[in-house]
Amino acid sequence: MNIIVCVKQVIDPEAPPASFKIDAAANKAEMRGVPPVLDPYGEIAVEAALKLKEAGGGKVTVLSLGVNLLREVVKKTLAMGADELILLEDEAYAGGDAYATAAALAAAIQKKGDYNLVLCGREASDTNAGQTGPAIAEILGLPCVTLARRIEAKDDGLRVERVNSEGYDVVVTSLPAVVTVSNEIGQPRYPTIKGIMTAKKIEPLVWKPADIGIAPAEAGASGRKTALRKLFQPVHEGQCEIAAGDTPEEMAANLAVRLREAKVL
Amino acid sequence: MSDFKGVVVYCEIKGDKILPIAAEALGIGRKLADDLGQELAAVIIGGGIAAVAPQSVAQGADKVYVIDTPQLKEYQADAYLAALEKAVNQVKPAIVIMGQTDSGRELAPRLAFRLGAAATLDCVDLAIDADTRRLLQTKPVYGGNAQAVFTAAADPQIVTIRTKAMAALAPDPARKGEVVNLPVEIDAAVIKAKITERVVEEVAGIKLEDAQVVVSGGRGIGGADGFKQLDELARLLKGAVGASRPPCDNNWIADTAQIGLTGKIIAPEVYIAVAISGSSQHMSGCSGSKTIVAINKDKEANIFKQARFGVVGDWKKVLPAFIQKLKDLAAA
Ligand SMILES: Cc1cc2nc3c(=O)[nH]c(=O)nc-3n(C[C@H](O)[C@H](O)[C@H](O)COP(=O)(O)OP(=O)(O)OC[C@H]3O[C@@H](n4cnc5c(N)ncnc54)[C@H](O)[C@@H]3O)c2cc1C
Numbered sequence: 001m002n003i004i005v006c007v008k009q010v011i012d013p014e015a016p017p018a019s020f021k022i023d024a025a026a027n028k029a030e031m032r033g034v035p036p037v038l039d040p041y042g043e044i045a046v047e048a049a050l051k052l053k054e055a056g057g058g059k060v061t062v063l064s065l066g067v068n069l070l071r072e073v074v075k076k077t078l079a080m081g082a083d084e085l086i087l088l089e090d091e092a093y094a095g096g097d098a099y100a101t102a103a104a105l106a107a108a109i110q111k112k113g114d115y116n117l118v119l120c121g122r123e124a125s126d127t128n129a130g131q132t133g134p135a136i137a138e139i140l141g142l143p144c145v146t147l148a149r150r151i152e153a154k155d156d157g158l159r160v161e162r163v164n165s166e167g168y169d170v171v172v173t174s175l176p177a178v179v180t181v182s183n184e185i186g187q188p189r190y191p192t193i194k195g196i197m198t199a200k201k202i203e204p205l206v207w208k209p210a211d212i213g214i215a216p217a218e219a220g221a222s223g224r225k226t227a228l229r230k231l232f233q234p235v236h237e238g239q240c241e242i243a244a245g246d247t248p249e250e251m252a253a254n255l256a257v258r259l260r261e262a263k264v265l
Numbered sequence: 266m267s268d269f270k271g272v273v274v275y276c277e278i279k280g281d282k283i284l285p286i287a288a289e290a291l292g293i294g295r296k297l298a299d300d301l302g303q304e305l306a307a308v309i310i311g312g313g314i315a316a317v318a319p320q321s322v323a324q325g326a327d328k329v330y331v332i333d334t335p336q337l338k339e340y341q342a343d344a345y346l347a348a349l350e351k352a353v354n355q356v357k358p359a360i361v362i363m364g365q366t367d368s369g370r371e372l373a374p375r376l377a378f379r380l381g382a383a384a385t386l387d388c389v390d391l392a393i394d395a396d397t398r399r400l401l402q403t404k405p406v407y408g409g410n411a412q413a414v415f416t417a418a419a420d421p422q423i424v425t426i427r428t429k430a431m432a433a434l435a436p437d438p439a440r441k442g443e444v445v446n447l448p449v450e451i452d453a454a455v456i457k458a459k460i461t462e463r464v465v466e467e468v469a470g471i472k473l474e475d476a477q478v479v480v481s482g483g484r485g486i487g488g489a490d491g492f493k494q495l496d497e498l499a500r501l502l503k504g505a506v507g508a509s510r511p512p513c514d515n516n517w518i519a520d521t522a523q524i525g526l527t528g529k530i531i532a533p534e535v536y537i538a539v540a541i542s543g544s545s546q547h548m549s550g551c552s553g554s555k556t557i558v559a560i561n562k563d564k565e566a567n568i569f570k571q572a573r574f575g576v577v578g579d580w581k582k583v584l585p586a587f588i589q590k591l592k593d594l595a596a597a
Contacts, residue, residue, distance in 0.1 A: 014544075017410060017544075097383070098384075123527065125408055126406065126407055129386060130387070131377075131384060134371060143458040146371045166466065167463070169462070170460065170464070171461070172459050172461050177458065183513075183527070224418075225382070226416065226417050229414040231413050231414075233412075238569065238570040240559070240569045240572045241573065243574070249582060252578075252584070252587035253587070255574060255583075255587060256587050257594070258574060259574060264556050
C-alpha cells in the first residue's frame, strides 16, 4: 500500500509553559530557547503508516508544508522508516489557515499520485484545528475516517477502529481514503542508527506553489478563509493552599481535614 | 453574503433526548440570533425522532427542521453530512453551531469544506462583532496555552463548541416554535466509509462525565497497580477515576479515561489530580472543575497554579494517609 503522511513542524508542546511566549505584534506564539519538533500526532500517523507497510508492503511518503523547515525535524520521519520526503516549502505558504494548508496539501497529493491512503494526525499541537485530514478528504472527494486507533488492510479496503467517548466504532472503507490518527494507535517508534544513516542520504523534494499548480495568491496567508483577530494568553491566578506538615502522612491528614472544613468533600 | 441569515444549531440526539451540548449550543445560539435580530433554528437528524423537536424549542429555537427517516436511524458520518448539507443549503444560515462531540468534530470541517466555507472547532466563546456583525470565534490553541479569536470570511460561519463552555437556557416548555419537516432521501452510495459495529468499552461505575468527584492519575502513578489505589479513593468519594494521557498510552487504564484536549472534557465539583504535571492539554479537560486538588512531589509543577488545595509529596505516602483520614472523619 502506498501511503502519504502529512506532518507538521511545530513549537514543542511538551516544553515548560514558562518558555511559551506570545509575540503580540505578530500574533504568533513561540517557545523561547526550545527548538521546534515534529507534531506529536503527525509522528503517530507516521507510526501508523510504518505499521501498515510492515504488514503489507508498499511505500511511505511524508509530506510537510511550512517555512524554514528544519531538516533534522522533518527528516526524523525518514529516520523512523519513511521512504520519501516532499516539502512544500516557500515563503508563499506562510501564514495559511486550515483552508489554505489543506488546499496546498491536496494539490501536492494529486501531483504525487499513485497513493492508496493519506494519513494525518488527528490535530496539530499548535493550531489544535483538527481539520487538515477531513479537509483533504473533501477536496479530493475521498472517503474520510477520523480518530483511528487501529488500521488494518482488509479486502482491498480498510478496517479502521475509530475512537469515541465510549469505546470505538468499526469503520470499513474502500481505498483511496483519508484517515486521521489518534494516540491510541500506539507510541511512535524511535529512529534507529541505521534509520538515521539512511535518512542522511535522502534529499527531500521541494515543491513551490507553481510546482503544484497553485498561484501564490491562493497559498498561505493570501489563501485564508479565516482571519486571526487576536491571540492572547488567559491568566490563571495561582492561589493554591499547600497543606502543611512534617511528613507526607501529616500533610495528607491536614489536607483531608481542610477539605472537610471547606466543605469540598 | 446577504442571502445567508440567522443561526442554525445542529442538535445531536441520544435516544429520544437532545444532548446537553445541544442545549448549550441553543443557549449561545439564542444570544447570537438576538444580537443579530435574526432567527434561531435547530436541525435534528435521525429515525423516529418527531418527539424530540419540542425540546429544541423549549431550549430556545424559533424553528426546528426535522430530518426523520429510517435511513438515518444509526449515525453514519457520510449520510449525516449529506443531510446536514441539504438542511444548510435550504436554510442558508449565517452561522452554524455544533457540539465538539465524536460526530461534531468530523462533520463540522467536512461540511465547511464541502460548502466552500470555513470551520473553527472547539470554541469556548462566541460573540457578534458590533462593527462587522461577523461571528467572533474564540478557541484554545497551543494546547490551551493561548486562545485565538477568528472570524470567517464566507458564510455559513461554521463552529463547534466545547462541552460545558457555554450555558444552556432553563428549558421553557411553554415556548412556541415552528416544526418543519425536511424530507431528505439519502442515496446509500454516499456512505463511503461505513460504521459496521459500535463497541462500548466504558468502565463500570459512575460515568466520568457525570461524576461529582473525579480522581485522576498521571504518569507519576507509575503503573496499573497505582490506579487501584485511586479507585479506592474514588469509590470512597462516590466518584470516578480519570487519567492524563500517559497512563492511557501505557495501558494502565482504559483509553476512555483520558481527560483533556483530546480526551474527555469534564467539570466536576472536585478534581483530584495525583502525579499529574498539569500540562495545558490536560488542563483543557478539567479546568472547569469547581475545586482542583493536587498531589505532586514537585512543588513547581504547573498543576499547583490551577489547584485550590494541594500537597507537595510522594503520592505513595500521601494517598493512603489521605484515604485513612477521610475514613476517620466520616466515621467520627
Ligand atoms: C495535541 C496534543 C493533545 C494532547 N491531549 C492530551 C489530553 O487530552 N490529555 C492529557 O492528559 N494529555 C494530553 N497531551 C499530552 C500532554 O501534553 C502531556 O504530555 C501529558 O498531559 C502529561 O501527563 P502527566 O502530567 O501525567 O505526565 P508528566 O508531565 O510526566 O507529569 C508527571 C507528574 O507526576 C509527578 N510525580 C512523579 N512521581 C510522583 C510521585 N511519586 N508522587 C507525586 N508526584 C509524582 C511529577 O512531579 C510530574 O509533575 C496532549 C498533547 C498534545 C501535543
